[in-house]
Amino acid sequence: MNTTRFGTLCLAGAAAAGAAALTGCAEKPRADERPNIVLILADDLGFSDLGCYGGEIATPNIDSLAANGLRYRQFYNTARSCPSRASLLTGLTPHLAGVGHMVVDRGYPGYHGTLAPNTVTLAEGLRACGYQTAMSGKWHVTNDTRPGGDRSQWPMQRGFDRFYGTLSGHGSFWDPKCLYDGNTPVRASGDYYYTEAITEHARRFIDEMAAGQEPFFLYVAYTAPHYPLHARPEYIEKYRGRYAAGWDSLRVERFERMRRLGVLPADAVLPEKDVQCYDWADEPDKAWQQMRMEVYAAMVEQMDAGVGEIVAELRRQGVADNTLIVFLSDNGASNEGHLHNTVERTGKHWGDRMIPNSTRDGRPVRSGDIPGLPLGADDTYGSYGPQWAHLSCTPFRRYKSWVHEGGICAPMIVSWGDRIADRGGFRDGVFAITDFMPTFLELAGGSYPDSIRGQRTIPIEGRSFAASFDAEVSDTTRMLFWEHEGNKAVRRGRWKLVAEYPGSWRTLRSYPTDGAWELYDLETDRTETCDLAARYPELTAELAAAWKAWAARAQVEDWAAIGGEKW
Numbered sequence: 001m002n003t004t005r006f007g008t009l010c011l012a013g014a015a016a017a018g019a020a021a022l023t024g025c026a027e028k029p030r031a032d033e034r035p036n037i038v039l040i041l042a043d044d045l046g047f048s049d050l051g052c053y054g055g056e057i058a059t060p061n062i063d064s065l066a067a068n069g070l071r072y073r074q075f076y077n078t079a080r081s082c083p084s085r086a087s088l089l090t091g092l093t094p095h096l097a098g099v100g101h102m103v104v105d106r107g108y109p110g111y112h113g114t115l116a117p118n119t120v121t122l123a124e125g126l127r128a129c130g131y132q133t134a135m136s137g138k139w140h141v142t143n144d145t146r147p148g149g150d151r152s153q154w155p156m157q158r159g160f161d162r163f164y165g166t167l168s169g170h171g172s173f174w175d176p177k178c179l180y181d182g183n184t185p186v187r188a189s190g191d192y193y194y195t196e197a198i199t200e201h202a203r204r205f206i207d208e209m210a211a212g213q214e215p216f217f218l219y220v221a222y223t224a225p226h227y228p229l230h231a232r233p234e235y236i237e238k239y240r241g242r243y244a245a246g247w248d249s250l251r252v253e254r255f256e257r258m259r260r261l262g263v264l265p266a267d268a269v270l271p272e273k274d275v276q277c278y279d280w281a282d283e284p285d286k287a288w289q290q291m292r293m294e295v296y297a298a299m300v301e302q303m304d305a306g307v308g309e310i311v312a313e314l315r316r317q318g319v320a321d322n323t324l325i326v327f328l329s330d331n332g333a334s335n336e337g338h339l340h341n342t343v344e345r346t347g348k349h350w351g352d353r354m355i356p357n358s359t360r361d362g363r364p365v366r367s368g369d370i371p372g373l374p375l376g377a378d379d380t381y382g383s384y385g386p387q388w389a390h391l392s393c394t395p396f397r398r399y400k401s402w403v404h405e406g407g408i409c410a411p412m413i414v415s416w417g418d419r420i421a422d423r424g425g426f427r428d429g430v431f432a433i434t435d436f437m438p439t440f441l442e443l444a445g446g447s448y449p450d451s452i453r454g455q456r457t458i459p460i461e462g463r464s465f466a467a468s469f470d471a472e473v474s475d476t477t478r479m480l481f482w483e484h485e486g487n488k489a490v491r492r493g494r495w496k497l498v499a500e501y502p503g504s505w506r507t508l509r510s511y512p513t514d515g516a517w518e519l520y521d522l523e524t525d526r527t528e529t530c531d532l533a534a535r536y537p538e539l540t541a542e543l544a545a546a547w548k549a550w551a552a553r554a555q556v557e558d559w560a561a562i563g564g565e566k567w
Helices: 003-015 019-023 059-065 079-091 122-128 194-210 233-237 246-261 284-318 385-392 433-444 537-553
Strands: 036-042 071-072 132-138 161-166 180-181 216-221 323-329 412-415 423-427 479-483 487-492 494-498 520-521
Touching: 036 079, 036 284, 036 433, 059 284, 059 323, 059 412, 079 122, 079 433, 122 132, 122 216, 132 194, 161 194, 161 284, 180 385, 194 216, 194 284, 216 412, 246 385, 284 323, 284 385, 323 433, 385 494, 479 537, 487 537, 520 537
Parallel strands: 036 216, 036 323, 071 423, 132 161, 132 216
Antiparallel strands: 071 412, 161 180, 323 412, 479 487, 487 494, 494 520
16 A cells, blocks of 8 residues: 555545535544545446436536546446446456356356355455445345345355345336345335435445444445336436437437547547437337436436435535545446346246336236336336437447447546545546455555455456546556457457457347457547458457457356357
8 A cells, every 4th residue: 555645645634624615514533544435336327328427317416526536438347237246346357256147157167146255355355454344235246145045145244244235136126126134135115216225225324334433335336227217206207308309319419518528539439320229210109218218317317316415424424525435337328128028027926036027016017118108117117228228328339248338438436525636637547347456455555365264365357546546547558358248358558359249149139240359449449430450460369369368367268168148
């Protein structure tokens, strides 16, 4: 840890009476001056959805974090929910963490679908440094969510002192599946909405932990705006008619706003529409399509309101100025569409299905993206589809699950009271979701353990980005690697090599591709429009060889050889 740099910042912050103006109350004195850490994760939020990244959705609280902190323009995740969460928690690429695909044990070391026992979570690492730890929200890194099942990879067993949330990947916001308070299963009751419950418990945990003398780590994992599209009517009403112009003109509108804000360079090029996307003029049910995006926007705005409540609680407790707040998304926007949801409506009991047959008061749930079906209420279960997801991913190509920029590059914001001098600034350094472990350990003055639970740990893949809080940081030699469902990529400096899996196993996700490598210069072609593989065959071969070597080391299996298409 750079004790001098962060120690100086902490002492300066404690002496700054001006902190009261920011927090609304005097900062609470504490012997331990290490920062509290609040890590907030959105679910399936696209690169351009937030107002501060160019979107039209009202996100004033997250925008305020950006205005008083930093926005990262090249921060990467791993393209999918549970692999990203595994990497975020452990500092490892997802296959090394044990979650190379989804939370099902496929029998391969990198695909057990649960955190490997020789990994260290952020909570375990920070608790060893004397931090209090708590989590509110979605876990999604265990393959056993049964009340009487194996709890070894649940939050309370992996370093969190407090936990409220869901163990599974998605579910009704009005009646979520696999909901736990600690290790105890609970059910929704009263006027319940999951986003509000996540916020409420996050606030409660802050209240409890702020009373102690030790710093705290709070992980807040919202499920918004992941499908199903569920939102309070008053939030939906705010967006009535906002999307009448359709996805084509709104995509251009977002793109131009992103250039004006500086999120994109002035010479950025908007690629042609994705091959899944058709013209708004050809949409036969425009009113229904508008409604889908209205509900999505409402979900994002209500999540933003929750972020505002969390910040307000930090202020109320007098700890806001020495709390590092990080906001990001687990992957790009989702083009997943559940047309009548025939795959997931299986099983005989509520606990065996992601989609309920009925609401808590017994009304039938109408599931699927059925034209004309209003969404938002507890008796529906639908998504917003690839057309609007393409808008969310503006200006990038592809979506969640792919490793083109639309799938792996998402918003990331850091705010830390007076510690960040370049308020409202941008950072262009290339960082990844594996970087939280070394960054947080540096701030906590800790080190990564050599062993845990009697086993040798896997060396972390991430690198600290704490230095970027003070200045731009660039490393042109660092290499980042990706693989998900046969999609693969590597980035080194300005160069990115990427390939799509050629299979057509998912009708709504497939593209006519031969699986060949594509090479892009992201310094001049941020939106991956000009493939340079044929022009630079030696560089292409070099990066492809590096990816192959990484895959062998990182427990990545050949997607076709292991029958991934059937999963």
